[in-house]
Amino acid sequence: MSIHNLKPMSEVMTDLREKGYTDDFNYRDGELHNDSQKKVYQPKEITITEEYRFEGETNPEDSSILYTLETSAGEKGILTNSYGADSNVELEEFLDKANKKDHQVH
Template sequence: MKKDEQNATLQMPTLLDITNKAIQDGYTENFKVASEGLTNDKEEKFYAPHDVSIVNFHRFEGYSNPEDSAVVYFIETNDGLKGLLIDAYGAYADAKQSNFIREVEGIQKHIKKNIKK
């Protein structure tokens, strides 16, 4: 492994880092998927897949245990709520959440590149 690759690996953000940054950026809702659709902790309103956009997502893989794999989705609703949905990845994924995410048409991935000269 080249030295630059090794440093990049050591500097990968954690799920906690990403979550804290998302909260600072206004993604304060803790979303979950119920049988009625996507909702927050208060369950005041439910959203269908066409009511939400996934503006970014990050996948984390456990180094030694597949149970540590997760995906965090940055979600915005059509009425302005912003929050996160965290799901296991792979064999441990929640089928209800995975099915909901597959139905969301507005899904984007924003990649920030750190380029050193």
Template sequence: MENQENIDKMTTLSQVMQKLSERGIQREFRMNEKSEMKFESSDKVYQPTELMILKTYRFEGDSNPDDNAVLYVIRDDAGNRGMIIDSYGADSNYSGGKFDEFLRNIPVLESDEFNF
């Protein structure tokens, strides 16, 4: 994970997802095959400026360097909160570069609210 002081508390993706779920964050923002970012069960197509990254967690596999994942806690301009989950490195969930470009253009807040 990104925050070194949290390593002993939350070390796995599933632990962080459970904690987020307890705070009401259970839905995902996902990019579809048309490179449109949508909130789960919604038809709204988001632009990066309509979203804010509240927290970033990175996970690295102990036994396999390909077991890398990143989880972003996201808030949209209407106050909806969700997450984006992606493997990173050679096995990204998204190909073609549109996803990475989209993420780079989302403003970052890195709120202490999600320091578990």
């Protein structure tokens, strides 16, 4: 188990930014967008390097997952999604097609 499970998502995000995961990715219209770089990616152009799962402090149904991603262009960043009943199913299907580095789920 990673110590990140004990930290709030905001602290994990800060730790990851210090490790070089500085870009924020967004999923829309069936593609992954890096708005700061004005680039768009398809599933095979990204690699999921780690996953972090969080449960809401007051409501266990308020659960999130944070992905660390690397692109074929060398960008490193993060992407978040709800998981469970509130997850974005289209995003999950997109990520299922992405490359996966031999990574841990924290």
